[in-house]
Amino acid sequence: IQAGWSIDGPILVEVPPINRNLSYWYVGIGVSYNISSLYKSNKSLSKSRAATQTALDQLEAARENVSLGVRADYVRYMEAYEELKTQQKSVELAEKNYRTTSTRYSEGMALITDMLDAANSKLDAEQMLVNARINIIYYYYKLLFTSGRI
Structure with missing residues (x-):
């Protein structure tokens, strides 16, 4: 929408020039459309x-990575429990070996180096x-972190 007022000076296109000033008001509605946008809009829509x-796709990949990370940390957490069971059995066997070696040493059937080896194995x-x-505690908290709970 446009509205305006204009004043023009003498009319110079006439011979002899007319010495008159013209004053006029105008009101109008203008519509403009860029025709190239017909072609650009399809490209921008496709972009x-x-x-x-x-x-x-990136969101789905991120979800999959988080899911795989949680699953891997859960597996490590469960493996840590299996490792604990194994180490408990290892301590039990080392204590049994230490007692046996200690008994042999006290009876004079083993050397001090055997006793030291048994003590080091136990430690x-x-x-x-x-x-x-x-490791159990570490993997538990790592699992919580990966799953977004902490």
Whole structure:
């Protein structure tokens, strides 16, 4: 929508020039449309559709990665429990070996080096048991983090 007022000076296209000033008011409605947008809109729509599809694909890939991460952490968490059972059995066997070696040493049937080896094996087994317990806690919290609970 347009509205305006204009004043023009003398009319110079006439011979001799007419020395008159013209004043006029005008009101109008204008409509403009860029014809090239007919061709550009299809391209922009197809670009938008492609961008939307790409975003949906990325979202699906992110969901799948999170799902795989949670599953992998759950498997590691369950493996940590199996490792704990194994280490408990290892400690039990190391203690049995230590008692046997200690008995033999006290009877003079074993050397001090055998006794030291049995003690070191027992300490290593106990340390690995503590590490297995720590791994259970670690993988539990890692599972919570990966699943988004913490």
